[in-house]
Amino acid sequence: MYCIFVGDKPIILTTNIEKETNFKNFLLKDVSIDAVLDTLSKKKIESVRLIHHNPNTILKKFLSKLPNVIAGGGKVYNKNNEVLFIFRNNKWDLPKGKAEKKETIEETAIREVEEETGVSGLKIEKPLQTTYHIFKRNGKLKIKITYWFKMKTNFEGELFPQENEGITKVAWLKEKEIEEAIENSYANIKLLV
Numbered sequence: 001m002y003c004i005f006v007g008d009k010p011i012i013l014t015t016n017i018e019k020e021t022n023f024k025n026f027l028l029k030d031v032s033i034d035a036v037l038d039t040l041s042k043k044k045i046e047s048v049r050l051i052h053h054n055p056n057t058i059l060k061k062f063l064s065k066l067p068n069v070i071a072g073g074g075k076v077y078n079k080n081n082e083v084l085f086i087f088r089n090n091k092w093d094l095p096k097g098k099a100e101k102k103e104t105i106e107e108t109a110i111r112e113v114e115e116e117t118g119v120s121g122l123k124i125e126k127p128l129q130t131t132y133h134i135f136k137r138n139g140k141l142k143i144k145i146t147y148w149f150k151m152k153t154n155f156e157g158e159l160f161p162q163e164n165e166g167i168t169k170v171a172w173l174k175e176k177e178i179e180e181a182i183e184n185s186y187a188n189i190k191l192l193v
Helices: 033-040 058-063 105-117 176-184 187-193
Strands: 003-008 007-014 021-026 045-053 068-077 085-086 092-093 096-098 123-137 140-150 167-173
Touching: 003 033, 003 058, 003 187, 007 033, 007 058, 021 033, 021 085, 033 045, 068 105, 085 105, 085 176, 092 176, 096 105, 105 123, 105 167, 123 187, 167 176
Parallel strands: 003 123, 007 045, 021 045, 068 140
Antiparallel strands: 003 007, 068 085, 068 096, 085 092, 085 167, 123 140
16 A cells, blocks of 8 residues: 555555545546546545555556656754754755756765755665655646655754755754644655654
8 A cells, every 4th residue: 555645635555445435436547637636625535545456566557647756855863863854835844855867866865965954974774665745846747756764963063954945944853842843744754753
């Protein structure tokens, strides 16, 4: 099963057909993205489930319906076990960004964290789950596929928000602060935290 978010509502890719309650079922092979988004916009609907018989190809079939944007990001811990957050578009988020040509996804993740926060000395510890969300840019729908990594750093310097990317604040957050921050965050970030 995969979740692709549109705002805070998920499109769930599944092989199981369940009786509809607060969600709507569609067959993946027959559905249009516009119909899915229209259904998700209804208040009573909490999610859309796209059903496909083969769990091994379900994600690939869905991703072929929209242009893909590949991104990398980090859930970064310092030596005090605080997590690095950014504040952009009036929401708390984790640093991430679009991959550049001839760059591995790990290089993308490290570069984007450095650019968006000013933090250096990053070391990847392990991959985290990949997240998916649909967004509109210049009137066109796209799906962002973000590869996340758990990172560590001993960095103790000043934090610099990348203002030209709309980031207004960068902060190391303790566990209690993280709980508060994710109340004003994105569904994808809540999955990672």
